[in-house]
Structures are given as C-alpha cells and as structure tokens.
Amino acid sequence: MKDVRVQAGGFDPGAELARLEVLGAGAVASFTGLVRGDDGVSTLTLEHYPGMTERALDRLADAALARWPLAGLILIHRIGDLAQGERIVFVATASAHRAAALEACAFLIDRLKTDAPFWKQEDVGGVRRWVAARDSDNKAADRWRSG
Amino acid sequence: MAVRILYFARVREQIGLADEVVDVPQDVRTLGDLADFLARRSPGHAEAFAHRQHVRAALDQQMADFEASLGDAREVAFFPPVTGG
Numbered sequence: 001m002k003d004v005r006v007q008a009g010g011f012d013p014g015a016e017l018a019r020l021e022v023l024g025a026g027a028v029a030s031f032t033g034l035v036r037g038d039d040g041v042s043t044l045t046l047e048h049y050p051g052m053t054e055r056a057l058d059r060l061a062d063a064a065l066a067r068w069p070l071a072g073l074i075l076i077h078r079i080g081d082l083a084q085g086e087r088i089v090f091v092a093t094a095s096a097h098r099a100a101a102l103e104a105c106a107f108l109i110d111r112l113k114t115d116a117p118f119w120k121q122e123d124v125g126g127v128r129r130w131v132a133a134r135d136s137d138n139k140a141a142d143r144w145r146s147g
Numbered sequence: 148m149a150v151r152i153l154y155f156a157r158v159r160e161q162i163g164l165a166d167e168v169v170d171v172p173q174d175v176r177t178l179g180d181l182a183d184f185l186a187r188r189s190p191g192h193a194e195a196f197a198h199r200q201h202v203r204a205a206l207d208q209q210m211a212d213f214e215a216s217l218g219d220a221r222e223v224a225f226f227p228p229v230t231g232g
Contacts, residue, residue, distance in 0.1 A: 089231070
C-alpha cells in the first residue's frame with residue numbers, strides 16, 4: 001500500500017497509523033513534523049512546485065518500497081499557511097520487521113528534506129523571511145545514498 | 148526554442164514573475180548557460196542569479212545540475228535550496 005499526498009488541510013496521525021496497522025505486518029513506524037514554537041514564529045507558509053512535488057514524493061516512496069520489505073507507507077506533506085504547533089509532515093511505514101520500518105521512515109523524511117521542492121517562509125512579528133537550507137539536512141540525506 | 152521557465156520562493160520574488168515563456172537561442176546549451184542568459188533580462192533576474200550557489204534548478208520537473216544539457220526540455224524551474232519537511 002502506498003499513499004502519497006500533498007494537501008492544505010490537516011490530518012489525523014492516529015487514523016493514518018490505523019490504516020497501516022490493519023495491514024497486519026507486525027511493525028509500524030512513523031515521524032510527525034510540527035511547526036516549531038521556540039523562536040517567535042507565528043505562521044509558517046509552505047510554497048511548493050505543483051506537479052514536481054507529487055512526482056518527487058512518489059519517486060521517494062517507490063525508492064523506499066524497492067529498498068525495504070514494506071507492507072505499506074504513507075507520506076503526507078501540507079502546503080499553505082500553518083500556525084505554531086500544527087502538523088506539517090507525516091511519514092509512516094509498515095513492515096514485518098522493526099528495522100525495515102524504522103529505516104524506511106528515516107530515509108523518507110531525510111530525503112524528502114533535500115529532494116522535494118518545498119520552501120518555508122516564516123512570519124516573525126509581521127516580518128516574513130525565507131527559511132535557509134541547512135547543511136545538516138544535506139548530510140542526513142547523503143547517508144542514504146551510499147548504502 | 149520556446150521554453151517555459153518557472154520561479155519559486157525567493158527567486159520568484161526577486162524576479163517578480165512566477166513564470167515566463169522565453170525563446171532560448173541555440174547557443175544556450177546547459178542550465179548554467181540558461182541562467183546566464185536569463186540574468187540579462189532585468190535587474191531582478193540579475194539579482195536572482197548573482198549567487199549561483201544559492202540557486203537550484205529542475206529540468207522537466209527533475210532536479211538537475213547547472214552542467215546539465217537543456218536537450219528538449221519544455222519546462223525549466225529555478226529556485227532556492229529546498230526547505231520542506
């Protein structure tokens with residue numbers, strides 16, 4: 001099972017996990033990314049490249065399915081305006097084994113950060129600024145290229 | 148050759164356009180050549196392409212290096228390093 005979605009609306013992690021649990025695989029792993037509340041950001045706006053975004057996420061999902069024995073995976077990324085504490089991104093995987101579920105989950109979120117065309121803009125006290133890419137994200141994504 | 152060029156995020160703001168159709172001359176062979184060519188279109192274009200290390204590109208919706216050949220690409224996009232997730 002593969003479900004890749006780019007959407008403005010929210011999602012329910014519990015309901016999404018339940019969709020993987022019913023596959024009966026034995027192990028389900030997930031990652032949820034939230035809008036941080038520690039640096040005065042009131043709103044985060046997610047811009048993306050319609051068309052390419054969906055293709056890039058779908059390619060990542062296919063790469064994970066080819067590399068690990070997964071019963072299913074769900075990948076959801078939101079776009080538009082998001083308030084502090086709101087969910088931005090959700091990755092979940094189901095497998096017969098915990099290592100495959102955990103590794104595939106980490107692969108998907110690490111590679112999503114460098115391969116999918118999203119851009120974050122922060123609103124801090126009415127001043128909007130683009131979020132800079134981080135070198136640590138490139139390093140995290142690179143560790144999956146050699147293996 | 149008419150190519151549709153898309154701009155996103157900071158690059159879109161600097162150029163002041165989300166997209167444009169550009170007639171690309173034959174001697175523009177790579178994405179880097181195209182960036183040089185586009186940089187001459189306006190002060191905003193020049194600003195957007197001034198620091199090439201802060202610009203990424205996609206050819207027909209696939210990430211590509213500036214050395215990549217344009218080939219028969221119909222859609223090219225320029226944007227800052229991505230920050231999703």
